[in-house]
Amino acid sequence: MTVNKIHTPHLSEAVHRELERSILDGSLPGGEKLPTEHALAERYAVSRSVVREAVARLKAEGMVEARQGSGTYVAKQPRVLSFKQQAEAMPELKQVLELRRIVEVAVAGLAAERRSEADIKAIRASLTAMDAALAAGDSGAAADDAFHEAIAAAAKNPYLQRVVNFVSAQFSEVRRLTWEPADYPNLPLRAQDEHHKLFEAIIACDVEVAQRYAASHLDGVGSRLHALTGKAAGRKKR
Amino acid sequence: MTVNKIHTPHLSEAVHRELERSILDGSLPGGEKLPTEHALAERYAVSRSVVREAVARLKAEGMVEARQGSGTYVAKQPRVLSFKQQAEAMPELKQVLELRRIVEVAVAGLAAERRSEADIKAIRASLTAMDAALAAGDSGAAADDAFHEAIAAAAKNPYLQRVVNFVSAQFSEVRRLTWEPADYPNLPLRAQDEHHKLFEAIIACDVEVAQRYAASHLDGVGSRLHALTGKAAGRKKR
DNA sequence: GTTGTCTGATTGTCTGACAACTTGCTAATC
DNA sequence: GATTAGCAAGTTGTCAGACAATCAGACAAC
CATH class of the missing domain: 1.10.10.10 (Winged helix-like DNA-binding domain superfamily/Winged helix DNA-binding domain)
Incomplete structure (x- = not known):
């Protein structure tokens, strides 16, 4: 079955x-x-x-x-739409990113505070998978997804987890493009560096540093989104 | 119609x-x-x-x-549930409050930064309605709802708005109890004082102060939730 | 052990009928 | 003229039966 x-x-x-x-x-x-x-x-x-x-x-x-x-x-004012429906109605990634930054920075701090050994293990596994993908020139998009999910799970709040999973899903296309080795050879390296630093802070239970690296990483996502948007537009003209 | x-x-x-x-x-x-x-x-x-x-x-x-x-x-793992369904599945208000605090504090800052005259007008109207309810000994729960919604609207990000609306909805029962004049005569006064201070900060475009008051208000919500939970349990025994 | 066929079970769609409810029009009343 | 009551027409909600499309399991053949 x-x-x-x-x-x-x-x-x-x-x-x-x-x-x-x-x-x-x-x-x-x-x-x-x-x-x-x-x-x-x-x-x-x-x-x-x-x-x-x-x-x-x-x-x-x-x-x-x-x-x-x-x-x-x-309905006059649909009050409770699923996130999926909202995303379809308002595909404004920059606004999703704003929500994402607010929530994931907080989540990083909570993960540093609440993570268990099992959480560390799960985060490390996804990080290792991304490293392997980089070395093999493969896409690490799925491991990247898992990385963020594992951190959200470490925050021990299912509501935060769901928000993170939702915003993560909206960024799956961006993430996939980011991990295309032929198109953007340096982007995964930079993002992975940020992942490692965030992970170290979470291991060290350093809430503030974890938040700082999460913020920096999300800002990097923002500028990469900008770069991808520009480049995608350029490609369309061709 | x-x-x-x-x-x-x-x-x-x-x-x-x-x-x-x-x-x-x-x-x-x-x-x-x-x-x-x-x-x-x-x-x-x-x-x-x-x-x-x-x-x-x-x-x-x-x-x-x-x-x-x-x-x-x-479904084996419902990935995209509406917030309503999630709330029904996980009625842990303290965890919702954590999400709420993270998001609404950020939203207060954005509202201070982005609010228009129309936003101010809407927030003021809900504040005025709460004042009137207090003076008349009525429930200002609906106006309280509107207050938070107006602030979220002022943040100019529909995603944040939806999250705020969702978490606000989870607290509607708490809010209703808070505004029961016979049961808790001082609670609405204290919350309203916090509302006013938050509003002043938003008018003044003072991001940090707005965030501080929002945080303080949400912490107040947390302690009120604790008080209500205790009292409600007490009443059930009777 | 694997593949093909058949049978019975289950969901998906169609049709027609009637119940329950809403809306708007008209006639009666004041 | 304004208001109220009654009724017809229209629309959704439910029921029942039939058949199409698909699936899963059993069994035979290889």
């Missing part, structure tokens, strides 16, 4: 995605009434059941609210 | 809630197979459509994954 098997696309998922896109791109603004189930079923050439299931998903996400006899309305 | 009208309970929502509870309380652990739609329909004495809609909601939340021909399984 493998729960993670790739599932096939279904109509209800496709309709859900389409409606979600319409809401997020502003075609269907907050408070607006969705077309009736009957109309949506016609538009997408599916049965009403499929539409209802797609709408049930939107309800679960708090994106719409249905009133029996009246219609289904886009 | 009022989008925020309280909606009537529906079967699909009740089944969704039940299943969600089973998953969150561990009765249905990660990777486990849900009963079949047919079985669930029998158990809850509803039609299969109702079950399907409830399950569609769970799918949207990433809590389950369905495999046609096999069954529906609890």
